[in-house]
Amino acid sequence: MNIAIIGSGLTGSLAAISLAKAGCRVDLYERLSDQELINRDRTYAITHSSRNILEKIGLWPYIVEDLVAFQYLNVIDYELKNKFHFLINDLGISEQKYSAIGWIAEHKNMMLSILEFISNFDNINKIPTSIIPNTNNYDLIVVADGSNSNTKKKLKTPSYKFNYDQICITAKVLLRGVKSNEAFEILHSEGPFAVLPLGGDLFQIICSQSIAKATYNMSLSKTLFLDYISTILPHGIEPDTMIDDPKSYPIRFLLNYSFFSGKYIYLGETAHTIHPVGGQGLNLCWRDVDSLASLISIPLLKNNILFIPIIYSISRFLDVLSISILTDSLVRYSRSNINVFFYPRALIFFILKKSVILRRFLLNIMTNGF
Ligand SMILES: Cc1cc2nc3c(=O)[nH]c(=O)nc-3n(C[C@H](O)[C@H](O)[C@H](O)COP(=O)(O)OP(=O)(O)OC[C@H]3O[C@@H](n4cnc5c(N)ncnc54)[C@H](O)[C@@H]3O)c2cc1C
Numbered sequence: 533m534n535i536a537i538i539g540s541g542l543t544g545s546l547a548a549i550s551l552a553k554a555g556c557r558v559d560l561y562e563r564l565s566d567q568e569l570i571n572r573d574r575t576y577a578i579t580h581s582s583r584n585i586l587e588k589i590g591l592w593p594y595i596v597e598d599l600v601a602f603q604y605l606n607v608i609d610y611e612l613k614n615k616f617h618f619l620i621n622d623l624g625i626s627e628q629k630y631s632a633i634g635w636i637a638e639h640k641n642m643m644l645s646i647l648e649f650i651s652n653f654d655n656i657n658k659i660p661t662s663i664i665p666n667t668n669n670y671d672l673i674v675v676a677d678g679s680n681s682n683t684k685k686k687l688k689t690p691s692y693k694f695n696y697d698q699i700c701i702t703a704k705v706l707l708r709g710v711k712s713n714e715a716f717e718i719l720h721s722e723g724p725f726a727v728l729p730l731g732g733d734l735f736q737i738i739c740s741q742s743i744a745k746a747t748y749n750m751s752l753s754k755t756l757f758l759d760y761i762s763t764i765l766p767h768g769i770e771p772d773t774m775i776d777d778p779k780s781y782p783i784r785f786l787l788n789y790s791f792f793s794g795k796y797i798y799l800g801e802t803a804h805t806i807h808p809v810g811g812q813g814l815n816l817c818w819r820d821v822d823s824l825a826s827l828i829s830i831p832l833l834k835n836n837i838l839f840i841p842i843i844y845s846i847s848r849f850l851d852v853l854s855i856s857i858l859t860d861s862l863v864r865y866s867r868s869n870i871n872v873f874f875y876p877r878a879l880i881f882f883i884l885k886k887s888v889i890l891r892r893f894l895l896n897i898m899t900n901g902f
Pocket residue numbers: 538539540541542543544561562563564569574575576577661662663664676677678679681682683702781799800801802808811812813814817
């Protein structure tokens with residue numbers, strides 16, 4: 533089977549490996565150089581669903597050495613002044629042996645390992661261009677050119693989208709008073725924010741806040757920005773030093789009405805873009821890749837290629853829709869008016885804190901999707 537992949541970000545690159553492993557001949561189109569692909573300053577939360585996929589294609593051993601595992605995920609509701617934790621015991625039995633609720637990955641290391649891995653495949657041909665390939669040469673075209681996909685615009689595939697009235701700020705900070713194996717999801721009226729371990733005392737702060745507030749905070753000097761960080765960190769945790777300049781980017785929500793158009797199949801951020809704070813984005817993208825690779829490996833479908841796009845689209849619907857809604861709900865929950873929603877919010881938090889079953893259920897969804 534001849535497949536073109538448009539876009540060699542983390543979705544397109546992983547798709548190239550998975551489809552090459554499934555016996556396809558892959559042309560991987562990318563407009564950026566490898567160095568530009570590597571030089572992105574992003575940090576991802578990796579869940580067990582991604583670990584599973586990476587293990588399946590043999591990439592896990594090359595990636596894991598650069599990952600930072602965390603054993604505690606603390607959820608704190610500032611407005612309720614309450615907290616609970618997800619622990620290793622809340623994972624499924626098969627996952628507990630990895631001694632990690634999840635892992636934190638820095639983009640540079642992961643992209644480098646993936647591009648090196650790709651170079652081992654004779655059936656992956658990298659084509660440095662932004663010209664959309666001639667469809668007649670391919671059985672399927674995988675579109676993974678990101679949330680501003682030009683391919684999707686040309687094909688006029690509709691999607692539901694809106695911009696959050698929020699900006700995401702990320703910064704690497706040395707912290708005191710926190711263990712190197714714990715992560716935090718903090719529900720704050722300005723918007724949720726996350727504290728992710730990067731090894732030793734180094735942590736990534738990812739906070740979302742109103743455009744006005746974020747614009748102001750981005751104009752602060754490093755010292756004043758650290759002072760601001762100290763006001764939003766949990767009690768007992770102090771910021772020490774900023775390692776880099778804070779970065780900011782607008783946050784959007786995007787969900788395609790369909791994940792295919794003829795023989796074009798939409799994967800990753802081209803099909804869905806969600807708020808970054810739940811740490812679900814990349815994992816959802818990689819589950820797209822896994823679904824497509826599994827379908828292409830089914831002998832019956834190999835001879836009936838035309839069915840693959842529609843079956844793929846149906847198979848991804850529930851997972852993508854529910855994770856998108858759950859992540860969006862987390863943002864709305866965090867920003868909901870505490871006066872009006874105090875009792876429902878307190879009830880949800882109380883149940884999660886007390887009920888092991890519910891915590892396990894929620895962690896399982898966050899870890900494996902639907
Ligand atoms: C500014 C920014 C910061 C982010 N930070 C975080 C973060 O901190 N944590 C997190 O979990 N997620 C983050 N995300 C989301 C995360 O990067 C994505 O979920 C993940 O990278 C998977 O994206 P993708 O491969 O589907 O798309 P992308 O990473 O957007 O990759 C698309 C690729 O397609 C290429 N391309 C586009 N058009 C063409 C064309 N016509 N021909 C050939 N190639 C083309 C692009 O050059 C690009 O390499 C961020 C996203 C953005 C935009």
